[in-house]
Amino acid sequence: MTTATSVGALRSTEFIAGAKATFPLIVGAIPFGIIFGTLAEPSGLSALGALAMSLFVFAGSGQFIALGLLAAGASIPIIIATTFIVNLRHLLYAANLVPKVRHLPQRWRVLMAFGLTDETFAAVSSRYLRRDDIETAHWFYLGSFLAMYGNWVLCTAVGVALGELFPDMTQWGLDFAMSVTFIGMVVPYLTSRPMWAAVIVGGMMAIATAALPHKLGLIVASLCGIAVGLSLFMLEKRKQQGLENRV
Template identity: 80%
Template sequence: MTHTTTLPSTTPASSKKQRRDEFIGGAKATFPLIVGAIPFGIIFGTLAEPSGLSVIGALAMSIIVFAGASQFIVLGLLAADAALPIIIATTFVVNLRHILYAANLVPKVRHLPQRWRILMAFGLTDETFAAVSSRYLQQNDLRNAHWFYLGSFCAMYGNWVLCTAIGVALGELFPDMTQWGLDFAMSVTFIGMVVPYLKNKPMWACVIVAAAMAIATAAMPHKLGLLLAALSGIAVGLSCQMMLVRQSKQHNNKNNKEL
């Protein structure tokens, strides 16, 4: 559950090739997740106009907001003629999960200039977090890791804006696209993001508890159940990890005494 990263005390100037390789690596690592996000983006574009959002408004939202779940929620609230404060408060609650992502990334980006951290904060999505978390787990060298992050962000950002535009165009040609069941691809994508991390008991405990809590709290308003499920999963996973560490120490101490 925890991982210690290292940063060389003397960081040499990174070559263009190293930065380019990291950038391309980030885009490649995110590509499988992009495939699942494509139908999601297209569906958002098709729903925009029926929900009362103009073509320009839909494109501007994807360019400026860049948050799939929040954008879908906004469409639903717009269709229901919800007040602006309600829309802002609801999307704020839904995006609280990004605080958990950011807390995990802080030790890896604190050495970067402010301009980089601002850009990375804007580009933080579920898919990019999954891709860069794998990068940080596999390599301790952080000198060019932010270029890997940038590659992932640019790939996701370009895909989301492009798919929104495609959805807006297709929405006029195929008004019933929302009935095709394309949103199932996004569920498969999120499952694919989690499976590679199921390598030990704490991670299994975390996922099982989070899934159970998400189902149990599905009826909670403003998607608060998702945040509660995430916090519950983290608490259980961390507890399991601490228990395993304690057992390991006790076992080592017992062996040392016997020796």
């Protein structure tokens, strides 16, 4: 009984810690979620459709891109392809987490896959960097995921409601908060030249291709940033291996 009680307490502690670690990122996501809700109906998506997208898709940037493409009259294949490529970064997140979660049962990994967002990955990565024990880390992950998920769905509902009362809310400039949040998430992890190169090239290409239709500039910028960063990483790794072989 004592052991079960202590394990339960540890799980609760991890869960609460995960929610707390994600709270600063949630603050930045609140305006983002509200804006998504306000944009839904003007873009051609019903209130129920907006809520369903937040409940079952749960991908902030992907939802905004899909909404913009929907408003522009893009075809379903274009919407699917664009959101798929933009969200390819989650494959990198997942690859990073595989060694930490492979001991978990399938039901946990499925749940964690659905809850994998930029914010939760940032919070969980920090947890894994600070501590080596991973036996109960998935409860930390669950706390982070549910905190962000509940916030996103709630803010979407608030945005849908406010959008009818204040049709010009999208002109208030609330979206700056999410941009600042993403900058705060990314910068601490830019610890190598390939990372900096990927960010700089991706940013420059995003500006250069901003005029492309259907947000295709985002695809071009993402692919260019990934290609440059990966190329530099492989080049540095090859040089390091060459030096080791000489020694």
